Amino acid sequence: MTPHDRRPHDGKPHDRWILRTENTTYAVALAGDGQWAELTAWGPHGVETGPSALDWSRRTHFITPADAAPAEYIPYGLRPFTGADLVAQRPGEERGVWWRFTDATEDGDRALRLVFTDELLGLTAALCYEAVPGTDVILRWTELTCTGDTELRLERFDSAAVNIPAEAGARLTCLTGQWAREFQLTQLELARGRFEMASTQGVPGHAYAPWLAVQDAASPAEGATPTYGIALEWSGNWHITADAEPGGAVRVRAGRLPHESAVRLASGATLTTPRLACAFSPDGLDGLARVWHRYERHLTGDRMDRPRKVLYNSWEATGFDVDAASQLELARIAADMGAELFVVDDGWFTGRPDDTGGLGDWHPDPASFPDGFDHFVSRVRDLGMDFGLWIEPEAISPNSALYAEHPEWVYRVEGRPATLVRNQLLLDLGRVDVQDFVLATLDRLLGDHDISYLKWDMNRPPTERGRPGAGPVERQDLDAAHVAGYLRVLDHLRTEHPHVTVEGCAGGGGRIEHATIARTDVVWPSDNTAPLDRLSIQYGYLHAHAPHTMSSWVTDSPGVFDPRPRSLAFRFVSSAAGVLGIGADIRTWPEERRAEAAEWIARYKEIREVIHHGEVGLLNTPADATCGVQYEEPGGGRVVVTAWNTGRLDGAPLVPGRPARLRLRGLDAAARYRDAASGQVYSGAHLVHSGLPFAWTERYDAELVVLVRQ
Ligand code: GLA
Numbered sequence: 227m228t229p230h231d232r233r234p235h236d237g238k239p240h241d242r243w244i245l246r247t248e249n250t251t252y253a254v255a256l257a258g259d260g261q262w263a264e265l266t267a268w269g270p271h272g273v274e275t276g277p278s279a280l281d282w283s284r285r286t287h288f289i290t291p292a293d294a295a296p297a298e299y300i301p302y303g304l305r306p307f308t309g310a311d312l313v314a315q316r317p318g319e320e321r322g323v324w325w326r327f328t329d330a331t332e333d334g335d336r337a338l339r340l341v342f343t344d345e346l347l348g349l350t351a352a353l354c355y356e357a358v359p360g361t362d363v364i365l366r367w368t369e370l371t372c373t374g375d376t377e378l379r380l381e382r383f384d385s386a387a388v389n390i391p392a393e394a395g396a397r398l399t400c401l402t403g404q405w406a407r408e409f410q411l412t413q414l415e416l417a418r419g420r421f422e423m424a425s426t427q428g429v430p431g432h433a434y435a436p437w438l439a440v441q442d443a444a445s446p447a448e449g450a451t452p453t454y455g456i457a458l459e460w461s462g463n464w465h466i467t468a469d470a471e472p473g474g475a476v477r478v479r480a481g482r483l484p485h486e487s488a489v490r491l492a493s494g495a496t497l498t499t500p501r502l503a504c505a506f507s508p509d510g511l512d513g514l515a516r517v518w519h520r521y522e523r524h525l526t527g528d529r530m531d532r533p534r535k536v537l538y539n540s541w542e543a544t545g546f547d548v549d550a551a552s553q554l555e556l557a558r559i560a561a562d563m564g565a566e567l568f569v570v571d572d573g574w575f576t577g578r579p580d581d582t583g584g585l586g587d588w589h590p591d592p593a594s595f596p597d598g599f600d601h602f603v604s605r606v607r608d609l610g611m612d613f614g615l616w617i618e619p620e621a622i623s624p625n626s627a628l629y630a631e632h633p634e635w636v637y638r639v640e641g642r643p644a645t646l647v648r649n650q651l652l653l654d655l656g657r658v659d660v661q662d663f664v665l666a667t668l669d670r671l672l673g674d675h676d677i678s679y680l681k682w683d684m685n686r687p688p689t690e691r692g693r694p695g696a697g698p699v700e701r702q703d704l705d706a707a708h709v710a711g712y713l714r715v716l717d718h719l720r721t722e723h724p725h726v727t728v729e730g731c732a733g734g735g736g737r738i739e740h741a742t743i744a745r746t747d748v749v750w751p752s753d754n755t756a757p758l759d760r761l762s763i764q765y766g767y768l769h770a771h772a773p774h775t776m777s778s779w780v781t782d783s784p785g786v787f788d789p790r791p792r793s794l795a796f797r798f799v800s801s802a803a804g805v806l807g808i809g810a811d812i813r814t815w816p817e818e819r820r821a822e823a824a825e826w827i828a829r830y831k832e833i834r835e836v837i838h839h840g841e842v843g844l845l846n847t848p849a850d851a852t853c854g855v856q857y858e859e860p861g862g863g864r865v866v867v868t869a870w871n872t873g874r875l876d877g878a879p880l881v882p883g884r885p886a887r888l889r890l891r892g893l894d895a896a897a898r899y900r901d902a903a904s905g906q907v908y909s910g911a912h913l914v915h916s917g918l919p920f921a922w923t924e925r926y927d928a929e930l931v932v933l934v935r936q
Contacts, residue, residue: 242266244274245355246335247362250506252355254298254338258291260327263298263340263353265389269452270508279391286472294473296389298340299353299368301325302382309420309469311479312370313381314349317490321381323347348374348493353386358503363521367501372491379700381488384481385502390454392442393474399447399511401435401766406754406787408432408735409766411847415443416470424465424483427687428652428708429737436464436739437770439514440476448510455507455514456480457770459740460500462709485691485705503740512844512891515769519842522772525744532727534748534774534805534838535612536564536827537679541571542755542781543811546580548573549594550602552813559812561609563820564827567679568606569614577626582649585621586628588667590675603676614679614727615671619664619715620653621685635660637704639692647686654693655715656707664715672723680719681750684732709741716745729777735763738771748777748805755781755809756788757796761870762848764803768855774838776804780823782811794819796870796928798826802837803855803868806830826930833932835859836866843891848872852886852920858893865890865899865933871922887917899933907936 241256253267253274267274280296292300293308302310303322315321328350329341338355352369366386372378390396395417402412402423414421423438425431436458445451456478458464463483471477480502491497503521507513523530538560544552548570557568576591578584590599606613622629622636624646629636636651638644644651653660671677691704719728730742731750738749749771752763760778767776778801783791801807806827812820840857845867847853854869869888893899893910900907908918913933920929 243330243332243338243340244335245338245357245364246271247357247364248360250362252357252364252504254340254355256327257295257297258304261304261325262292262295262300262342263327264296265298268388268454268506280389280475289472294471296475296477297387299351299384299387301351308471309467309477309479310382311384311387311481312351312368314347314370314378314383314491315381316347316376317379323349325349325351343373347378348372348376349378358521358524361521361524362506362517364504365501366504368499369496370491370499371496372493375493377493378491379488380491380497382481383489383497383499384479385458385499386504387477387479388454388456388504389471390440390442390476390478391474392440392476395443395470396468396476397441397443397447398468399439399441399769401437401770403432403763405432405733405736406752407759407763408752409435409763409770411762411766411769413447416468416476417443418470420470421468422465424463426463426483426485427736428462428485428691428705429684429687429732430461430464430739431687432734432736435770436460436466436480438466438468438478438480439511439769440468440478441510446510448512450508451510453507453510453514455505455518457503457505457518457740458482458500459503459744460709461712461737461739461741462705464500482706484703486699486702488700489703489706490701500741511769515844516841518770519772522740522743522775523839525740526747526774529747530774530839532747533834535566535727536830537567537569537614537807538565538611538812539569539571539681539779539807539809541616542779542786542809543813544573546573546578548591550597553602554605555813557606557609557611559815559820560808561611563808563812563824564831565611565808567612567614568609569616569679569681571616571681572618572683574615577623583623583625585618585623585650586626586653588617588671600675607676612678613676614681615675615677616681616683617668617671618683618685619667620655620712621650621683622653623650634694635663637688637691638694639690640694642690645689647689650686652686652688654704654708655711656704657693657711661711661714664711665718668715668719669722672726678725679727679729681729681731682716682746684737686733713741713745716742720745735767743771743775746775749775750777754787755779756785756790757783757792757800758790758848758872759788760800761853761872764800765844765848765853768803768842768844773804773842773855773857777807778804779807779809781809782814790873792873793925793927794822795826795926798823798830799868799870799928799930802826802830802834802930804837806834829930833864833866833930836864840866841892845869845888845890852888852922854888856890862894862897863935865893865935867918867929867931867933869918869920869929869931871920871927873927885919885921887919889917890914894935898936900936902932902934908933
């Protein structure tokens with residue numbers, strides 16, 4: 227960054243700053259006589275020319291000017307009534323910060339750093355901004371430094387706040403759920419009051435994703451509606467608060483939540499908050515999804531170049547009954563069908579006949595692999611497939627050898643019983659010795675065996691979360707330490723084992739956010755693979771996350787979760803909407819089903835680059851009779867459409883000639899598109915205006931259409 231001194235009180239005032247992304251402008255100005263910065267405009271380029279749309283929000287009495295301001299980041303003290311982003315104090319003294327702007331540095335319109343100082347307290351805060359190249363995302367975070375001799379207690383230290391004009395109230399869209407029902411797109415209107423989502427589970431959790439979209443409730447959710455989104459890059463505890471402010475704006479704050487409820491900032495120390503990604507689209511939730519997809523492709527970086535291989539995972543077929551013979555039988559069939567990667571899930575290691583033991587003792591079970599594990603791996607590889615393994619590095623079974631040797635490595639509270647979840651305990655990955663054990667375990671497994679894929683799972687939250695003997699609890703920050711350990715191990719995998727593809731999983735979709743997405747290749751959104759349930763999970767997921775990260779398996783129907791029958795095509799098209807895998811017990815599949823599966827896999831391989839790199843359009847919803855996803859190849863050469871008939875009656879009889887229609891989005895009206903399978907030619911105008919037809923029948927309930935631009 228090229229520093230340009232911008233001191234408002236040295237004779238040359240400069241109190242307005244502009245950040246620009248590909249298509250958006252974010253404008254910030256000093257206010258309150260230099261006591262805080264506030265947002266003056268956020269939207270398409272040019273939006274900053276004209277009076278701030280948030281100005282009216284301050285016309286209110288009986289509170290302080292700061293309480294009514296669309297402040298970018300403001301401490302309790304200056305903003306005593308309506309919710310502050312920072313609550314700090316010297317231990318034992320009054321809470322509050324009364325700071326002034328002292329400095330700004332900017333790097334053109336790409337990065338900005340605004341510094342505020344409270345000399346009496348001994349605190350400086352740097353509000354940091356960075357426009358992410360090639361996207362419409364601005365990253366925001368805050369750096370807090372204790373400049374005095376006395377340590378500070380921070381009770382709340384959010385990453386950032388964003389202010390959205392919504393005079394009559396906001397429509398909030400969030401992703402909610404529970405285990406096996408993650409990523410349900412959920413909407414509510416906030417006219418007054420506060421809405422809060424949080425996780426104290428040590429991971430983002432299944433209940434809420436650390437993601438929120440905000441729109442003016444007076445506008446429709448889709449179409450040309452200005453839509454704002456935030457996503458917190460943090461793998462641990464977090465909260466997002468949305469307040470309908472007294473003056474009309476909606477103010478959204480997000481940050482991490484320390485397990486100990488506050489942290490101490492020692493003299494001279496700096497705390498850097500997690501980054502908050504802030505996104506804007508003028509095109510509704512669908513447009514916002516595309517902004518997030520582009521951002522996640524940016525996070526993935528040059529690993530976008532790796533084709534995501536079609537995997538077979540044996541978990542639903544064999545559960546804990548893993549042995550070389552059954553796995554090889556599955557592997558042979560999977561290879562014949564065209565799978566490129568074979569992953570052995572849970573159950574491959576010693577002491578793991580069920581979920582009551584074994585975790586921590588990461589050695590292949592000789593009873594399962596009588597000719598040796600390497601012999602087994604090489605037989606899988608001889609079939610032309612890569613080999614992958616499941617592991618749960620943070621987990622430990624009470625009856626494991628690891629626990630006998632290191633009971634002190636587990637989170638615990640002295641004198642209190644340890645709650646078991648799924649019969650297991652959790653390692654304190656914040657400890658460096660535990661991190662070193664995990665690194666050594668992974669290095670050993672990846673060094674000793676020919677493994678090119680790891681599924682990293684995590685199946686329980688920390689309950690009695692303490693570290694006895696580690697000094698005063700108020701000086702601990704266990705959640706941040708665990709996250710740092712987790713990211714250290716993932717970073718190590720990327721640098722030391724770059725050829726290994728990593729899948730992130732936490733009992734399904736319990737740990738999916740940008741820190742994980744940036745360090746893994748795919749994630750597992752949910753354990754629920756039932757066709758119709760999966761459709762709504764994936765529909766929600768794709769609003770926040772990109773298709774190249776979305777691992778999805780074709781499983782048996784009726785399966786573990788859902789008796790409602792859907793065709794094999796339905797299940798294949800659904801999994802092809804992201805990163806295709808197979809999880810069914812294919813040993814039981816008759817020859818013709820295997821042949822049909824092989825055809826789907828071959829078709830998927832031809833178009834997976836379009837799915838993973840293309841611009842997405844989310845067409846209708848799983849609550850509609852027909853819904854789909856459109857993927858437009860960069861350059862527009864091919865458009866792939868995954869489409870499903872959900873089985874809901876739409877009043878039209880399922881007869882050919884009365885087809886259901888799915889309207890595509892954003893195609894060139896004058897261009898001609900040819901359906902590669904049927905030869906039918908459509909104009910772009912027809913596809914957008916009238917829609918792509920599907921003559922569903924009871925058995926024909928899904929399709930994958932490839933349209934080639936002529
Ligand atoms: C978790 C994962 C599943 C599977 C099992 C194995 O539930 O989400 O995909 O790996 O653990 O125990």
